[in-house]
Amino acid sequence: xxxxxSIALKTxxxxxxxxxxxxxxxxxxxxxxxxxxxxxxxxxxxxxxxxSDDGGRSFSVAAEFMSSNPLIRIFEIxxxxxxxxxxxxxxxxxxxxxxxxxxxxxxxxRTETSFLSKYMLHSGIVxxxxxxxxxxxxxxxxxxxxxxxxxxxxxxxxxxxxxLFSSTWYALFYMFCFVLLGIHLNxxxxxxxxxxxxxxxxxxxxxxxxxxxxxxxxxxxxxVIPLYFILFR
Amino acid sequence: xxxxxxxxxxxxxxxxxxxxSYQVSGISAEISFFEMLDILNxxxxxxxxxxxxxxxxxxxxxxxxxxxxxxGRPHGPVRGVTTCQLHMRSFSDGEVIHIEPWRSKAFPVVxxxxxxxxxxxxxxxxxxxxxxxxxxxxxxxxxxVPKHHADTAxxxxxxxxxxxxxxxxxxxAAMLFVSAKVSHLSLLPQGKAEAVKRVQKMxxxxxxxxxxxCSNTYACEVECPKLISVxxxxxxxxxxxxAKLFSEKEKIVRDSI
Numbered sequence: 001x002x003x004x005x006s007i008a009l010k011t012x013x014x015x016x017x018x019x020x021x022x023x024x025x026x027x028x029x030x031x032x033x034x035x036x037x038x039x040x041x042x043x044x045x046x047x048x049x050x051x052s053d054d055g056g057r058s059f060s061v062a063a064e065f066m067s068s069n070p071l072i073r074i075f076e077i078x079x080x081x082x083x084x085x086x087x088x089x090x091x092x093x094x095x096x097x098x099x100x101x102x103x104x105x106x107x108x109x110r111t112e113t114s115f116l117s118k119y120m121l122h123s124g125i126v127x128x129x130x131x132x133x134x135x136x137x138x139x140x141x142x143x144x145x146x147x148x149x150x151x152x153x154x155x156x157x158x159x160x161x162x163x164l165f166s167s168t169w170y171a172l173f174y175m176f177c178f179v180l181l182g183i184h185l186n187x188x189x190x191x192x193x194x195x196x197x198x199x200x201x202x203x204x205x206x207x208x209x210x211x212x213x214x215x216x217x218x219x220x221x222x223x224v225i226p227l228y229f230i231l232f233r
Numbered sequence: 234x235x236x237x238x239x240x241x242x243x244x245x246x247x248x249x250x251x252x253x254s255y256q257v258s259g260i261s262a263e264i265s266f267f268e269m270l271d272i273l274n275x276x277x278x279x280x281x282x283x284x285x286x287x288x289x290x291x292x293x294x295x296x297x298x299x300x301x302x303x304x305g306r307p308h309g310p311v312r313g314v315t316t317c318q319l320h321m322r323s324f325s326d327g328e329v330i331h332i333e334p335w336r337s338k339a340f341p342v343v344x345x346x347x348x349x350x351x352x353x354x355x356x357x358x359x360x361x362x363x364x365x366x367x368x369x370x371x372x373x374x375x376x377x378v379p380k381h382h383a384d385t386a387x388x389x390x391x392x393x394x395x396x397x398x399x400x401x402x403x404x405x406a407a408m409l410f411v412s413a414k415v416s417h418l419s420l421l422p423q424g425k426a427e428a429v430k431r432v433q434k435m436x437x438x439x440x441x442x443x444x445x446x447c448s449n450t451y452a453c454e455v456e457c458p459k460l461i462s463v464x465x466x467x468x469x470x471x472x473x474x475x476a477k478l479f480s481e482k483e484k485i486v487r488d489s490i
Contacts, residue, residue, distance in 0.1 A: 023470055024477065100337060105302060111307075197472075199468075
């Protein structure tokens with residue numbers, strides 16, 4: 001699997017068509033990232049309906065709307081493309097970055113930089129693992145690739161969620177992934193502005209603060225749900 | 234004061250290198266880092282050994298020749314200075330000091346701590362200049378330059394091309410260097426005419442030479458001895474994008490004769 005992936009990646013890098021400049025590649029990655037960041041806000045909005053005390057009725061209505069509205073069906077394809085572009089470019093860029101320093105330092109770098117900004121690949125990989133799990137838990141069940149848990153219909157996302165969060169280990173792993181997503185986003189949002197060239201002394205401070213607030217909100221927002229189910233159900 | 238030095242020794246580009254331990258003693262806190270290395274080299278020569286090769290020239294922080302990755306930081310622990318402006322008072326007595334050459338695919342080691350930084354010159358050759366002779370010093374205000382453009386251009390022009398940004402970057406990217414050069418030229422009227430072509434050529438050359446991609450960790454800005462700001466990188470990204478997206482195609486002039 002890893003071998004196949006590395007070969008695919010190599011052909012991808014060598015493909016002449018895709019020999020874009022370092023800045024172009026990063027701009028595409030940033031734009032895909034900005035799209036994904038907006039999507040997270042929408043997803044969180046729907047997920048928070050899980051907390052309403054109506055036996056999952058409002059959540060199911062929203063989930064039903066998301067999986068039946070034709071406009072959202074189209075956007076789902078755009079979303080998958082966004083994920084693919086962001087992930088593939090992230091791996092390609094990281095690979096190039098690693099290649100640009102074939103002999104490393106004996107003493108690890110001690111330059112003071114922003115928190116974990118050097119570990120975007122690592123936090124990204126954890127989010128990718130979560131994404132794979134999330135697909136097999138929900139999306140593959142929906143399209144019939146994976147059988148739903150016993151006694152639960154393939155479209156009953158509320159019951160599936162209850163079932164998943166009934167395992168404390170799953171809930172803890174879920175929360176761990178969102179801590180890392182928050183760290184990833186904290187660097188990513190201001191980084192996207194910088195890559196797009198929108199760095200200005202007048203507003204960059206505000207962008208950084210807003211980015212941090214948004215990433216904390218996303219991270220905590222998603223984590224509240226499993227916490228609620230562990231503590232109160 | 235006494236120090237234990239662990240220095241990267243490598244006879245030539247082709248041979249393998251390793252960290253070698255040396256002791257220096259009776260070092261005054263007020264001498265410079267290079268003077269301390271000079272003492273070590275005299276000691277090595279007296280013992281019949283091979284002195285440590287390192288780059289240095291002006292020793293007053295303006296030429297950009299010196300390098301050295303000291304205890305995990307390019308140009309050592311003090312912010313905003315080159316290695317030649319570093320003094321032994323910045324190290325405590327008995328400290329172990331690790332000295333390594335700068336590491337990047339584009340900066341091959343020549344010998345010991347000396348690396349070949351001509352990749353930076355190649356980027357300049359790709360477009361970091363004004364093609365026509367812009368003449369002598371013009372009379373004041375014959376070419377209008379807004380004050381803040383002059384100031385920003387001057388700040389960018391302070392780049393001495395030492396390559397500390399590349400050495401500090403986790404991706405060995407040269408974005409801070411290239412963006413400083415792009416900025417200081419494009420902000421002034423003499424350089425503006427070629428700005429669209431320049432940024433594209435310099436970025437293309439930078440990519441070819443094997444420098445990494447910027448991931449906005451801003452380690453470069455922290456280690457730059459001339460405190461060049463990463464807003465220059467944003468400016469370069471902006472110029473590059475608008476050049477790629479909006480620049481007009483050049484007319485192809487056919488030979489009519």
